[in-house]
Amino acid sequence: MNTSSSPEGAGEQERPPELPKLARDTTPENPWPLSTLSHALHGWVQKAPDAWVEGQVIEVNQRARVSYVTLRDLQEEVSVNVTLFQREMARLERPLERGSRVVVNLKADFYVKTGRLSMLGRDIRPVGLGDLLERLERLRRALAEEGLFDPAHKKRLPVLPHRVGLVTGRNSDAEKDVVRNATNRWPGVQFEIREVPVQGSGSARAVIGALEELDAMAEVDVIVIARGGGAFEDLLSFSEESLLRAVFAARTPVVSAIGHENDQPLLDHVADVRASTPTDAGKRVVPDVHEERLRLGQARAALDRAVGSLIEREQQGLATVRSRPVLSQPDGMILVREEDLDRWRTRAWTATNSLTLRAQDSVAQMRARVRALSPQQTLDRGYAVVQTADGSVLTDASRAQVGQQLTVRLAAGELGVDVTGTSTRQPGEH
Structure with missing residues (x-):
């Protein structure tokens, strides 16, 4: 039996499946x-x-x-x-x-x-002016407490930048003011310009991108962020916290040139240098070539005066040295020393002569004493020396023997004698 054709089976096939709950x-x-x-x-x-x-x-x-x-x-x-x-x-x-x-x-x-x-x-x-001012004031206090406004973190501008980075609006008067005034002051200045929106939503992010790009360029020595004047709301982008922190983190010095003198967005407090206007920024980033030439002239004149004074002082010193006797009459010292040498030579000769004479006298006296004590001198007075055959001196008559041959030495010559007798008589006895 085929169950699929039954009414019950047909009902089960036509029942729709249960829908998933999830x-x-x-x-x-x-x-x-x-x-x-x-x-x-x-x-x-x-x-x-x-x-x-x-x-x-x-x-x-x-x-x-x-x-x-x-x-x-x-x-x-x-x-x-x-x-x-x-x-x-x-x-x-x-x-x-x-x-x-x-x-x-x-x-x-x-x-x-x-x-x-x-x-x-x-x-x-609508966000009113009071609300915006209150928000900016809270942000200003918070950033000040963090130290973003501390002068100790401000970087000094280079004396003469090789290249100036400029962040500004497209074809804006601010760009023209900065470039014109900087070029008038230093014709050789070079710019790296980034044109970005400087008003409305997204402008802060665009400025940050341009700032980071210029900051990464080694040849850019200073960055200027410039915008012309406008309503308070138009300048709010330059008080955005993200932009302020990007400027604080930049390694390159940043100059803020936003609006006019009375416009002071928070960027002015964070930037390393605040310029009152874009025109002022163009004058701050580069020196005035005319002033620098004047200063170079003044420095050259001061250097000439200093060198001239130094040479004059040295000439006077040389003249003073030349006027001293040692240089003006150098033979005078030799003459004085020559006289000293003559005097010392005379004294030395006199002292040596006196010493020699005294030594000669002493030698003569010593010679006389030696001669007086000499056996020859005794012989010259008539005495004689008796010697045995072996050459020894006979001083005692008892030691001689009868018939012994002796030698008698006189002051001049010798005698050979034979002993015929001996006696113990002393000199002076009869």
Whole structure:
């Protein structure tokens, strides 16, 4: 029996499969209906909380009951379309304009029928001047406490930069002022120019990119960030925290030349040098060639005077040395020394002669004494020396023997004698 043809079996085949409860459980064989996804997205979006956001109005399209406003982020290239109903727009004291800075309470909404995600603006408020000033003041105090304004961190400008980096607007008067005034002061100055937006959303980020690019170039010795004057809101980009920190981190000295004398964005406090105007910046970054030539002339004249004075002093010193007797009459010293030598020679000769004479006398006396003590002198007085055959001197008659041959030495010559007798008689006895 074929059960597939039974009514019960046919009912089981026609029963639709159970839909997955979660999106991750869907498969190609068991997908969701599009409406299920749309309703689920609508539920998820509805659960998202509303949020206050800040941005800049770049486009306004007003209709009878609904206005469509395009907001752009103040820093990033991010924009979003906002739908505002008539009651929200009616609360504004003045109509929205392009470039206005606003805060909006946004609530995400997903339209099920078309699958379109939109942002509903429940409340919109222009950011007033007081709010901006308060924010800037808080930022200024915070950065000052961190030390970003400390003069100890300021870098000195080079005396003569090889190349000047310039960040400014496209074809702006500020660029012309900086280049013209710097070239007038130093015709050989070279520029590395980066033209970027200097107003509106994204301008701070563009300036940061140009600053970092120039800072990485070894040939750039100083960087000028210049912009002409404008409303307070137009200069807000130069008080953005990200730009201020980028300037503080730059290794190259940075000159701030924003607006006029009364315009003081926070960049003026962080930059190494503040120029009141772009014209002033052009005068600060390079020296004046005429002034430098004048200073070189003055320095050369001072150097000439110093060298002349030194030469004159040395000449006077040489003249003084030449006037001294040792140089003016050098033979005088020789004559004095010659006299000294003659005197010392005479004294030496006299002393040596006296010493020689005394020595001669002493030798004569000693010779006389030696002669007086000489045996020959005794012999000369008539005495004689008796010697035995072996040459020994006979001093005792008892030692002689009768018949012994003796030698008698006289003062002149000798006698040979024979002993005929001996006697012990002493001299003087009878």
